[in-house]
Amino acid sequence: MTTPATPDAPASAPLLDLHSLVVSVRRRRRLWSALALLGLLAGAAVAVLLPPPPTAVTKVLVAHQQDQPNDPGTLIRTDAALLHTTRIAGAALKAMGSPERPEDFMEDYEGLGLTNNLLQITVTGDSDAEAVARAGALADAFVADHVRRIREAADAEAKTLLEQQARMREELDRVNEAIGDGPPQGGPQDSATMESLFARRAELTSRVTDFGQRAAEARVGTPRLVAGTQIVDAPRVVRHSLTGAAATNAAIGLVLGLVLGLAVAAVTSVVADRPVLRRDIAAHLGASVIAELPRRTVAPWRRRRTRAARTRLTTSLTRTVRGSAEPVSLLELGCARAAGDLALDLARALAAEEAVVVVDGLPGALLAGRRPRPGDPAVVDGGRAAEAPPGERALGVGSVRPGTPWTDLRYLGTRTVLVVRAGHGSAAWLHTVARQLAEQRVAVIGVVLIDPDPRDRTDGTLWHGLRTGPHTDPHTGLHGRDERPARNNGGGTSHAVRAVGDGPRRTERRPMPAARVPDSDQEAR
Incomplete structure (x- = not known):
C-alpha cells in the first residue's frame, strides 16, 4: 500500500538534504574559521621561523649534435638528469676541494630545462658565497663533462670511419696487386676477370675517399658544439623577500585551513545528523x-x-x-x-x-x-x-x-x-x-x-x-x-x-x- 503524499508530508525524503547541510556548515563557522586562521598563522610562522637557505642560480647554454626544431625537450631533460650524477657532483666537489660526499651534494641542487638548449642550475649553501661557489663549480663541471662527451663521441665516430677506410685501402692494395702492371694476354675469360677487377678497384677507391671525407666531417662540427656550450648567466645570489614569502605562505595556509575546516564541518554535520x-x-x-x-x-x-x-x-x-x-x-x-x-x-x-x-x-x-x-x-x-x-x-x-x-x-x-x-x-x-x-x-x-x-x-x-x-x-x-x-x-x-x-487569532480550517x-x-x- 502506498501512502498518499500531501504538500506538508512528502512521500519520500532526500538521502542528503543540501539545505540542511549548508545551514549546518554555516553554523559551524567557528570551526572552519578557526582552522582557516590557524592555517594563516602557521603559513606566516613557517616563512618567519624557517626561512629558505642561501641560494644561487646560474644558466648554461647547451648545444646538442642532434638538435631539431621540433624537439619536445627530451635532450634538455636528459642533461638535467645527467646533472644529478655522482660523476658531475664529484667533479664539482673536487674543483672546490670539498670533502663532502657526492650523494649529499646532489640533494642541495637541481637542474631545470627552461628551453630546448637552456639549463638553469639552482644550488643552496650555508652562505651566499658558498652557494655562488657551488653553482659556479657545478656549472663548470657540467660544461666540461658535456664537452668531453661531445669530443669523445666525435673521436669515436671518426675512429670508426678511419678504421673502415684502412680496411678499404688494404682491399684496394690487394686488387691492385691482382691487376698487375697491365692487362694480361689471354682468352675471353681473362678479359672478364680483369674487367671485374677494374670495377672493384674503382668502387674501393670511391669508398676510401668517402670514408676519409666522413671522418673529416665528424670532427668539423665538434668545435661549434664546444663553443656553443657555455655559461650564459654567471652564478648569482637569489634574493628572498620575507614579506612576500610570509604573504604567500599565509595565503596558502589560509586556503588549506579553510578547505579542511569546511570538509570537517560537512562530514561531522552528516555523521552527527543534528537537525x-x-x-x-x-x-x-x-x-x-x-x-x-x-x-x-x-x-x-x-x-x-x-x-x-x-x-x-x-x-x-x-x-x-x-x-x-x-x-x-x-x-x-x-x-x-x-x-x-x-x-x-x-x-x-x-x-x-x-x-x-x-x-x-x-x-x-x-x-x-x-x-x-x-x-x-x-x-x-x-x-x-x-x-x-x-x-x-x-x-x-x-x-x-x-x-x-x-x-x-x-x-x-x-x-x-x-x-x-x-x-x-x-x-x-x-x-x-x-x-x-x-x-x-x-x-x-x-x-x-x-x-x-x-x-x-x-x-x-x-x-x-x-x-x-x-x-x-x-x-x-x-x-x-x-x-x-x-x-x-x-x-x-x-x-x-x-x-x-x-494578538488576535485567526482560525483556518483545512481539509484533512x-x-x-x-x-x-x-x-x-
Missing part, C-alpha cells in the same frame, strides 16, 4: 515551533530587539499558563540557562496576580542554587515539589537531555513547552523525547527554538495529522492548541518571536487527508 531547521525539528518532535529566541546577542543594535522578543514570548506564555487548568512546565534541551531565565520571567509575570512557585528540575539545581533577587518568586528543588503550599501555582522547569529520569517529568507539569537549542540534539534523540513524553502523558504545547539559523526560511508549523491516542491530550494538535502559525511573508518563520496567544499511514512511532500511538 537545525525549524521544519526538521518540528517534524522530529511532532510539535510546532511557536517562538524563537537568539542564544546570545553581541551587537548592541540587536539587544533591544531581543529584549522585545523575549517580552512578547513571556506575555504569550503567561496567557497560556493562566488559561490552563493543568500544571505547565518548561523542558529544555541544550539550553538550561535560557530555559531557567525564561521560567523566572514567566513566574514574575504570573506573580503579579497569583502566588507562584518555581519547581527546579534542571541538572544541578540551577535555579534553586542561585541568589534570589528582590521580587523573585520562590524556587524549590524538584525533590521537594510536594512541599509547595497548596494554594500556589507550580511552574516546573526541567530537562530532557540524555540521562533524564522520564518518570519525574509528569510531576513538573502535565503540559509542557519544549525549549530546544537548534542543532543540539540528534534526530534519534528528538524522536526519543517525543515518544517518552507521549508515554508519560505529557502534552506538548509547542517548541521554543533557541539560537535559530537567521537565514532559515522553512516552516516550523505542522498542519496535518492531529495526534490522537490514549496518551495524548485530545485538545492539543501537532501545531499546538494555543499557537498561531509561525510564518512570515517569505514562506518561513520570521526571526522575531512568534508567541502563543499573542482521508487516510494516512503514520510515519513515526509517535503518530502510531
Whole structure:
C-alpha cells in the first residue's frame, strides 16, 4: 500500500538534504574559521621561523649534435638528469676541494630545462658565497663533462670511419696487386676477370675517399658544439623577500585551513545528523515551533530587539499558563540557562496576580542554587515539589537531555513547552523525547527554538495529522492548541518571536487527508 503524499508530508525524503547541510556548515563557522586562521598563522610562522637557505642560480647554454626544431625537450631533460650524477657532483666537489660526499651534494641542487638548449642550475649553501661557489663549480663541471662527451663521441665516430677506410685501402692494395702492371694476354675469360677487377678497384677507391671525407666531417662540427656550450648567466645570489614569502605562505595556509575546516564541518554535520531547521525539528518532535529566541546577542543594535522578543514570548506564555487548568512546565534541551531565565520571567509575570512557585528540575539545581533577587518568586528543588503550599501555582522547569529520569517529568507539569537549542540534539534523540513524553502523558504545547539559523526560511508549523491516542491530550494538535502559525511573508518563520496567544487569532480550517499511514512511532500511538 502506498501512502498518499500531501504538500506538508512528502512521500519520500532526500538521502542528503543540501539545505540542511549548508545551514549546518554555516553554523559551524567557528570551526572552519578557526582552522582557516590557524592555517594563516602557521603559513606566516613557517616563512618567519624557517626561512629558505642561501641560494644561487646560474644558466648554461647547451648545444646538442642532434638538435631539431621540433624537439619536445627530451635532450634538455636528459642533461638535467645527467646533472644529478655522482660523476658531475664529484667533479664539482673536487674543483672546490670539498670533502663532502657526492650523494649529499646532489640533494642541495637541481637542474631545470627552461628551453630546448637552456639549463638553469639552482644550488643552496650555508652562505651566499658558498652557494655562488657551488653553482659556479657545478656549472663548470657540467660544461666540461658535456664537452668531453661531445669530443669523445666525435673521436669515436671518426675512429670508426678511419678504421673502415684502412680496411678499404688494404682491399684496394690487394686488387691492385691482382691487376698487375697491365692487362694480361689471354682468352675471353681473362678479359672478364680483369674487367671485374677494374670495377672493384674503382668502387674501393670511391669508398676510401668517402670514408676519409666522413671522418673529416665528424670532427668539423665538434668545435661549434664546444663553443656553443657555455655559461650564459654567471652564478648569482637569489634574493628572498620575507614579506612576500610570509604573504604567500599565509595565503596558502589560509586556503588549506579553510578547505579542511569546511570538509570537517560537512562530514561531522552528516555523521552527527543534528537537525537545525525549524521544519526538521518540528517534524522530529511532532510539535510546532511557536517562538524563537537568539542564544546570545553581541551587537548592541540587536539587544533591544531581543529584549522585545523575549517580552512578547513571556506575555504569550503567561496567557497560556493562566488559561490552563493543568500544571505547565518548561523542558529544555541544550539550553538550561535560557530555559531557567525564561521560567523566572514567566513566574514574575504570573506573580503579579497569583502566588507562584518555581519547581527546579534542571541538572544541578540551577535555579534553586542561585541568589534570589528582590521580587523573585520562590524556587524549590524538584525533590521537594510536594512541599509547595497548596494554594500556589507550580511552574516546573526541567530537562530532557540524555540521562533524564522520564518518570519525574509528569510531576513538573502535565503540559509542557519544549525549549530546544537548534542543532543540539540528534534526530534519534528528538524522536526519543517525543515518544517518552507521549508515554508519560505529557502534552506538548509547542517548541521554543533557541539560537535559530537567521537565514532559515522553512516552516516550523505542522498542519496535518492531529495526534490522537490514549496518551495524548485530545485538545492539543501537532501545531499546538494555543499557537498561531509561525510564518512570515517569505514562506518561513520570521526571526522575531512568534508567541502563543499573542494578538488576535485567526482560525483556518483545512481539509484533512482521508487516510494516512503514520510515519513515526509517535503518530502510531
